[in-house]
Amino acid sequence: xxxxxxxxxVKSTAPVLQEHSQEIGERFYELLFSRVPDLYNMxxxxxxxxxxxxxxxxxxVYLAGAHIDNLEEIESMVERVTEKHRALGVQPExxxxxxxxxxxxxxxxxxxxxxxxxxxxxGEAYTAIADIFIQTEAKLYEQTEQKRGGWIGNRSFYxxxxxxxxxxxxxxxxxxxxxxxxxxxxxxxxxxxxxxxEGEKYSHMRHYSLSDAPNKDYYRISVKREDAVxxxxxxxxxxxxxxxxSEGDTLSIAAPAGDFTYTTxxxxxxxxxxxxxxxxxxxxxNSLVENGSNREITFIHAAQNSNVHAIGEHVEKLAKxxxxxxxxxxxxDPTEQDRAELRFDKEGLIxxxxxxxxxxxxxxxxxxxxxxxxxxxVNESLKEWGVPxxxxxxxxxxxxxxxxxE
Numbered sequence: 101x102x103x104x105x106x107x108x109x110v111k112s113t114a115p116v117l118q119e120h121s122q123e124i125g126e127r128f129y130e131l132l133f134s135r136v137p138d139l140y141n142m143x144x145x146x147x148x149x150x151x152x153x154x155x156x157x158x159x160x161v162y163l164a165g166a167h168i169d170n171l172e173e174i175e176s177m178v179e180r181v182t183e184k185h186r187a188l189g190v191q192p193e194x195x196x197x198x199x200x201x202x203x204x205x206x207x208x209x210x211x212x213x214x215x216x217x218x219x220x221x222x223g224e225a226y227t228a229i230a231d232i233f234i235q236t237e238a239k240l241y242e243q244t245e246q247k248r249g250g251w252i253g254n255r256s257f258y259x260x261x262x263x264x265x266x267x268x269x270x271x272x273x274x275x276x277x278x279x280x281x282x283x284x285x286x287x288x289x290x291x292x293x294x295x296x297x298e299g300e301k302y303s304h305m306r307h308y309s310l311s312d313a314p315n316k317d318y319y320r321i322s323v324k325r326e327d328a329v330x331x332x333x334x335x336x337x338x339x340x341x342x343x344x345x346s347e348g349d350t351l352s353i354a355a356p357a358g359d360f361t362y363t364t365x366x367x368x369x370x371x372x373x374x375x376x377x378x379x380x381x382x383x384x385x386n387s388l389v390e391n392g393s394n395r396e397i398t399f400i401h402a403a404q405n406s407n408v409h410a411i412g413e414h415v416e417k418l419a420k421x422x423x424x425x426x427x428x429x430x431x432x433d434p435t436e437q438d439r440a441e442l443r444f445d446k447e448g449l450i451x452x453x454x455x456x457x458x459x460x461x462x463x464x465x466x467x468x469x470x471x472x473x474x475x476x477x478v479n480e481s482l483k484e485w486g487v488p489x490x491x492x493x494x495x496x497x498x499x500x501x502x503x504x505x506e
Contacts, residue, residue, distance in 0.1 A: 374470025
């Protein structure tokens with residue numbers, strides 16, 4: 101238990117860490133990778149180059165400090181991060197070096213402002229928080245290994261089928277090379293892939309949402325090819341999968357993980373997706389339909405146009421065959437053929453007025469996934485409509501800590 105003095109110091113100085121979160125994050129990773137270069141294997145180097153990972157780390161530290169006297173307030177963040185840590189293979193012995201490096205980064209950035217008393221208090225707080233993470237992750241490792249077909253670490257899967265779904269999205273159907281069973285998963289969860297790419301100094305690990313219902317003899321991921329745009333470099337792993345991986349090739353995979361999934365209540369459910377954010381939504385939709393759910397299901401997808409809209413015909417088919425499923429499409433830049441064939445329900449972006457026109461009311465569970473601007477826009481619309489936070493659920497593909505504060 102932390103004493104009153106430590107709690108007071110941590111809570112009072114947390115806003116200072118938030119103010120300097122980006123600088124602290126940058127200094128932390130600079131120090132960490134110089135000391136333990138093998139940890140490069142665990143991090144998305146594209147996010148490192150863009151600076152998103154650095155800011156997210158320090159913001160997470162700020163949140164923990166701000167709620168150090170009531171850590172239940174950050175339970176959702178802990179759940180999300182520990183799921184990723186289990187998928188990445190984070191081990192208890194890695195926490196001390198991370199803590200030491202983090203405190204050094206704080207001292208380097210804040211200078212004399214970070215007194216010995218403040219650093220000592222944050223050191224105690226870090227140890228307490230790390231213990232929670234370590235205990236939670238130990239349970240996750242145990243649960244994962246005990247599942248039928250479960251495994252710890254990586255397992256080799258071969259690409260049974262590779263299917264082009266749109267101009268930018270391709271699906272990979274993965275089966276275990278050892279021929280053994282594979283564990284089920286919660287709709288909305290993801291696989292973690294470790295890619296060892298020729299010419300790359302370090303391996304690359306990426307999380308990809310599972311895009312089909314569980315309980316098959318395969319896993320399916322549907323991956324968007326990330327091309328270079330403005331200051332953002334091309335996606336190393338997505339281009340590797342699209343261009344270099346063929347049917348029969350093997351990939352190194354960690355067992356399914358993630359905290360994003362629907363509840364088992366009978367409440368009407370709305371699944372909203374933007375771009376490749378359709379992947380976890382497909383898993384949820386397919387699972388609900390295959391399990392014979394009677395819930396009212398509304399599936400809404402936003403894309404630029406039909407050229408980049410993946411697996412739309414499948415969703416349309418499910419909506420026609422199941423009276424409880426409704427399906428709407430929004431295109432921000434439809435092609436002439438899209439207009440001629442009336443392939444969409446709304447031109448432009450999803451907004452509150454349109455949502456209110458297609459939904460009977462807001463007494464529903466909302467799940468949404470997509471690019472950060474899409475998430476923020478949908479979330480703000482739902483908040484304005486009066487949808488409470490406990491009915492708004494979203495998945496972040498980027499490492500930002502929250503769409504509320506980012």
